[in-house]
Amino acid sequence: MVWAFVFVLLGACCRAEGTNAGLKGRVTQKGLEYGQQFGLEAVKSLLKKEHVPDLNGSYNIPLIGDVGYSVSRIQIQELQLNESVVSFSEGTGVRLVISNAHIQLHGVWRVKVLFVPDSGSFDLSVSDLSLSTELGVSRDDSGRLQVWSSNCRSSIGRLDVKFHDGASWLYNLFTGALQAPLRYEVNRQLCPELGKGISDLERVLKTMQVSAQIDPFAAIDYSLVNKPVIAREHGDMDLKGEFYGVGKHRESPFSPAPFLLPDEGDHMLLLGLSEFSANSAAFVYFTAGALRKNFSDDMIPKRSPVRLNTGSMGLFFPELKQLYPDMPMELHLSARKQPLLTCRPDSLDLVLLGTAEAFVVLPNATLASAFLLDLDASLAGQLHLDSAKVGGSVALTDFSLSVVRSHVGSVQVKTLETLLKLALRMVALPMANKKLKKGFPLPSVYNLSLVNSHVKINQGFVLVATDVQYKA
Template identity: 45%
Template sequence: MLLHAWLLLVALTTLTSGLNPGVKVKLTQKGLEYGRELGIASIQQKLKTIKLPDVSGSQKVNPIGKVSYSFTNMHIINVGLPQSAVSLVPGAGIKLSIGNAYLSLNGNWRVKYLKFIKDSGSFDLSVSGLSITTTVAVNSDETGRPTVTGNNCVASVGSVTIKFHGGASWLYNLFKDFIAKALRSALEKQICPLVADAISDVNPYLKTLNVLAKVDEYAEIQYSLVSSPVISTTSVDLSLKGEFYNVGKHQEPPFIPNVFSMPPESNNMLYLGLSSYTANSAGVVYTTAGALSLYITDDMIPASSPIRLNTQTFGAFIPQIAKHFPGLMMKLLVKAAKSPVITFESSNATITATATVTAYAIQVNGTLSPLFVLNMDGSVSAQVFVRGTRLAGSVSLNEMDLTLGTSYVGDFQVKSLDRIFQMVLKLVIIPKLNDQLAKGYPLPTIGKMKLVNTQLQIMKDYMLIGTDVQFSG
């Protein structure tokens, strides 16, 4: 499982998107070192499963002639992998090297010679100077998920020492070198297939990648793999699609991803760059779904507020409302007129939005009488943070501008309503928006992945998340 976790981390770095990705990921040397620690522990467990077949045959041994032998019930007692390293091979993958490894096993021996003389006992075999090298190649399957394979594995045994117990020492000393050579060959043939199996065993876990991550009833984010990673001598650099879609309807937004470059950071294991394209595609999705609209009634205004949603309050600024609709409660419909636009500048994220505000008087029979329609342009500052494996945030009002769209009650000074609508924004709309933003949006994850030591910076045209990673299970 530990090797699985490491290769899941490696595979995560293969997610890409088109010519200009919405999200980029960088796996650093520090991340590779963490993966090496996990991978070595898992390979060590895998090598403990080595099963050597019984060995039998005959050998001419001077001066006694032909000796028939068999070695049975061989099993691994211990495996040690004290030295290992990972390195990046541009264009090929990730090379794992293991050196000065050792293992030990024991078993039973039996010989027959001079046709009728038999002898038997047990033996211990120690292997030292074992070395293994293999390359992990990362590709993609038809679903856009990564797959891994082990390539170019080479295993060699440095020295083999065999110690026999029981029987006549003069006898087995005559052929122990031959037996050691045979067992060395059998071991070398076992190691690389086991390493390849350990790598292949990861692929079912790669199916846990949230290629299409559900956000809520309106939106999902696609993190599919569309091209191979770029492997340099210092990092694995990749690109993810990073695009929001309406649930069940994948329609591209009317703009393309902006170009941005990841900085050469190396303090964390993993870096994610999320562009303004990703955020703005979310704005298109929620606008298209009609989710950016809200009816506001008086019971949504805090009881302590002196401003109420009724014709008496509004009549103080627009007398004709109080005259023609006396003593009635009111309802406001705030609706996005177009998709909001999110911009990232150094240390600053801003959302600009255009909406319409339609005011209604609620008649005694429940019907709505339209009073006026305002055009509202505003901007908010966004604070963004990582919570678990989700990207969350909150906003605060910067500015708001109101203009009259349509009036059903005659001319009036729109400016006089600024105080009321700033209150509506601050006490109702922004808190509801913050409640939604606090739930967060899923980041690309694989398996039981945990982000630790996470920092987030707002850069030009993108957000940069630096994080370390832990896997469990």
């Protein structure tokens, strides 16, 4: 339905009211109109598969008397929604107005005249049909979207019916007399049936997840933190956007700062991704011990002049190769504090505070600690986005090294720091940027893909402005 598309967009996406959000989403009038285009086509396809509820009643026909009728197995053969307008209803939700619509139906009739039953099929044509309704939106206590319908009105300008089989030749003589009661019954069913569809949507929304596990370490809470804000030309939603540990929901030391989405109507969808969300993810991975990696010499690029063995590392630790001549080594890297991301205009700043502990691999395969270093690095990053991938680039802005302890004598700190900085700039970062340039595929949500996308880094958040394209 067109409603489903609108709220898929909203749910994938406010003025700050109440709790600050980690993620913000906005559907513009342009997005709503696109939803109308394919949403109504989806309605046509869906309705043609559905049976209209049975109609039962009686009517007095002159010269014949009371005719009890039952109309069943009604199926839509053709549906033309010639004029339709969908718009935001400020403070409520979305308003849909359909006018000059035409419906062609086919079904089975049964009548009983003077206790004599008869049956056959019929074709029913409804023209100049008009319907208007509003779909309200709110938030329940669990952070899920709530919907309801209100102010539904419908009218039918003309109804024509033609009977087949049985004594159809007789009943067709009296179709003029049947038009009024049939038009009344059909019109009486329209708004209640629409209300049932909205109730079905509401039941689905009540069962939708408001969190998702990303991997064995982290999950994300994307529940609504405020009621949706519906303005004249857009609809906004605030989502929590906080990562938490799987099995251990530790409170993050960060809290979301308020931010506002810009007034921009050129795209269908605006998404605001705050630095709070990224930093809550970093906190989860840090506390879970996931930000660590062990390296051996066979993992070092062959073109690297520095190897993980005592002969090579002895250039910076003179006593190392004397104490452990020609022995392999391991380097254990880990974060000593969680990474910290800061969004500032046109740049992402990332601070990494880590440790590097080197071990000598002894002949019996045990590890002997050689030295422990603190490594501090600052990076600046850029993002780019296209219809299928997200990528970027990073550059080193600062790097420092200090010795925490050494079991192998004095350390040539400055020489080692200069060499590591050179290795980062000449080897590690080019390798990372090569992967970042290729980008990472974006998942398709509800068969929606991003097109004409633009990304801009603002103070405190990243803004994604995009159109969407639906592929059935």
